[in-house]
Amino acid sequence: MLSPCEQIAQTMGGLFSCSAVNGYTRIRTPYLYPDGDVIDLFLRQEEGEATLTDLGETLRWLRMQSIAQRRSPRQNKLIRDACLNHGVELFRGMLMARVKPSDDLSSAVTRLAQAALRVSDVWFTMRTRVFESITDEVEGFLDERHMRFDRGETLPGRSGRTWTVDFHIRHPRRSALMCVLSTASRAAARGIAEHVTSEWHDLSHLKLGPEALAFISLFDDSLDVWNPEDFRLVGELSEVAFWSKPDELVERLVA
Helix, strand or coil: CCCHHHHHHHHHHHHCEEEEECCEEEEEEEEECCCCCEEEEEEEEECCEEEEECCCHHHHHHHCCCCCCCCCHHHHHHHHHHHHHCCCEEECCEEEEEECCCCCHHHHHHHHHHHHHHHHHHHHHCCCCCCCCHHHHHHHHHHHCCCEEEEEEEEECCCCCEEEEEEEEECCCCEEEEEEECCCCHHHHHHHHHHHHHHHHHCHHHHCCCCCEEEEEEECCCCCCCCHHHHHHHHCCCEEEECCCHHHHHHHHHC
């Protein structure tokens, strides 16, 4: 009987390579994740049965592409559909396929590699800065936390000027308006902080009354462009939160 590596060499040609790694037979495919990383699959023999798996690398790669802690229901459905379409099992975060003695190993390798490709394509629906703004990421985050909100609400200020607030979030305990401050330019950071401060000042009447609204300024601190003075300036009229600390943001929203 041919070994797995011999089967790969005979049936799949030079584009695939094979080696032994930590009790597995690693099959290096010519397929790539969207960022250029190689898709590797691993074959293991147990009790006379063979299992082909990605060892969870596809979903691990996917998690690294977004700051969001969880995938959206739509993204999970896309992943399940990709596995179903290619006859692959999703178990404990791993893409897996059984390879019976009568099965064609090359067919199973192709099937699992294609499933990994389709699952990694979910990256294009995620809230990454390459394709969408940080505000879109925040929207996805609020959706994942099942928070009720309106986006881009326009509100009249005391001066008569109309302002657009990024999010109006309603929780049983209180409602909040939230502005997202984000820039890649240190030179533009102060101007953004001053603009949001002016907005909060003009809308300050909404912090009064029985249905008073909380004001939250969410800084995108993934880039080192902000100064402590920016936080203090905005913090005079609002609660300051940081995108790198999502749990603290949730605490402020539900306080």
